[in-house]
Amino acid sequence: MAAHAQNRTAAIIGGGVIGGGWAARFLLMGWDVRVFDPDPEAGRKVGEVLDNARRSLPGLSDVALPEEGTLTFHDTISDCVAGAEWIQESVPERLELKRKVYQTIQEHCAPDAIIGSSTSGFKPSELQGCATRPGQIVVTHPFNPVYLLPLIELVPSDINAPEDVERAKGVLTAIGCYPLHVRKEIDAHIADRFLEAVWREALWLIKDGIATTEEIDNAIRYGFGLRWAQMGLFETYRIAGGEAGMRHFIAQFGPCLSWPWTKLMDVPELTDELTNQIADQSDAQSGMHTIRELERIRDNNLVTMMRGLKAQKWGAGALLNDQDRRIDQLPETLDDVADLSAPIVTVARAVPLDWTDYNGHMNEARYLQAFGDATDKFMAMVGCDADYIATGGSYFTAETHIRHIDEVHAGARIRVETQVLLGAGKKMHLFHRMFEGDRLLATGEHMLIHVSLETRKASEPGPTVAAPLSRVAEAQAALPRPEGAGAAVGVR
Missing domain, CATH: 3.40.50.720 (NAD(P)-binding Rossmann-like Domain)
Structure with missing residues (x-):
């Protein structure tokens, strides 16, 4: 080149x-x-x-x-x-x-x-x-x-x-x-001096039999490491000082520096001059925000980071995934559904902070994500789960139509109810309705085609999927056709 x-x-x-x-x-x-x-x-x-x-x-x-x-x-x-x-x-x-x-x-x-x-x-x-x-x-x-x-x-x-x-x-x-x-030369600069201090303390904790390497890593990645990642040290401690600010934090926790909490006991005296210097710098750094505003900024950042970790099934995100599995009350299989002749609840959740946009309501892409999650849940319920997909078969979405009917905001509890319009041969035609309580928020219509993951072409589903899907389609055949099903954009 x-x-x-x-x-x-x-x-x-x-x-x-x-x-x-x-x-x-x-x-x-x-x-x-x-x-x-x-x-x-x-x-x-x-x-x-x-x-x-x-x-x-x-x-x-x-x-x-x-x-x-x-x-x-x-x-x-x-x-x-x-x-x-x-x-x-x-x-x-x-x-x-x-x-x-x-x-x-x-x-x-x-x-x-x-x-x-x-x-x-x-x-x-x-x-x-x-x-x-x-x-x-x-x-x-x-x-x-x-x-x-x-x-x-x-x-x-x-x-x-x-x-x-x-x-x-x-x-x-x-x-x-x-x-x-870095305006003044110093060995190891700034950041590595912090890392070295933590490293030395960690070595002592292991040597003294207090913690293992994994326990030390968990203490960081499940706790203060997340706070540091988005606000650093002093802004985090400013919040800990509450409405009284950094001076109150130093007054409250400063005496701890003389306690034997760490092997690193060479610390500067917290004189009035040093306290004022820290507090003044903290005011310049963060004083444009109230404590309540800083708390909301912190919460927004933590939610965004932890949800990102959820997607990777790592760190604090893995813990959240485990908790979701413990508290999930949705049916896992069709046998857990009380009435197959009615639409099946496939999503029940709150709208997270990172799903909202500049208008203060749920971003349009997140409607598709919620309906996509509903489709994935329904696929698993009819047997198209990870084990089935590992054998070489799955469903690909061929067409989607979403209608945005009403607004929804962060924190709202939403649910998606799924109706099968067609479940025969290679096709699976689903219609999702999203609600907050009794208020209809949106609908999503999805046509999916079963494919062979080896050839990437349409194929007949295996009997472990075809039979359960047909069972639901037959049970819901008598349901009225949903309003908006088959509609095109701008056509009423």
Whole structure:
């Protein structure tokens, strides 16, 4: 593939997990990427990271990403960095190795190229020690996976020109990252110091026989990890302080710092000066919101994240799925249905916060999701369940018609009642009605065709599905044809 003449160019020195992530981030944001790594397997490894990035990163955006750049591999650092605007060093964490790499890079790169280091621990002044042009080198520490997580700790030293720091911020922002400007050099920067503190405490908990690795992970992913993911540390604690705010939180929980709750007991004294500094910064960060507003923002974020985890059957989402199974009162099979001659309830739930749109009511796509869930439930009830699908048969939706009749808002308890209009041969024709109480909200009409998953063509269903489906169709044959069934858009 020919290089795009208009593309900017990044050079990646070191094609491991982090270097491969950087390559994927730049490439999918429209940059041409040049990679150097002496590992003969580097091409395969970077390619596999790139495959993961291609399937995940574009879905974060609601607009099309730039056209993907061109990826090339180079046998020498000198060839790799030629013409590069940004050079990202991701070699192993050995200072002497990094300094040697910088010497080679600077012999052959443009004098105004930015050289960023992925180091998780070294300060920029240490990296710059033997450099020809020390002001060209900054720390740009990412988090894995680099192609998904936006945080980049941008750490300059006193000799980095402010305009170069701003230029680095511009590049990182342009590829979808958040450059956190660390204004003072410190070992391990900011984020890794938190991780190291948690890691050290976790090691003690395991050594003392208090918790296992899984129990420690569960403490994080089922609790404060979710809060931190959307509000961080101080905004979370601001809410904990209630209407009295951050000063009240510090007054209430500050004494805990002197209690033996942790092995890490070297803590600063909570003087009035430090308390005021924290409270003032918290006011600047979050003071535009009342506590009640922050609570609602927090709840919206938590619901959205936890429901996303439900779809992946992971972490707190897996717990929610287990709870759903425990409390679900819908029939599992046709034998659990009291009266097959009446429409069958296939969905009973509340409208979640993340199902609403800018008009404050349920998004039209979620009506389709609810009706799709109703179809899936009915399919399972007539025997087209996971076990049947594993044998190679299933139903594909051929046509759908939804009528939006009334509004529904977050928190409303809705139910879907399903009527079979046709259940014979390869066809399954369903009509769903959505209610809140007695109020009709919407209808969904769906024509499904049974297919062979091997040929992807229409096929007759197996007897374990055909017979139960026919049983329901015959039982409901006497029901009146629903209003709106067979209607086209705009036709009354």
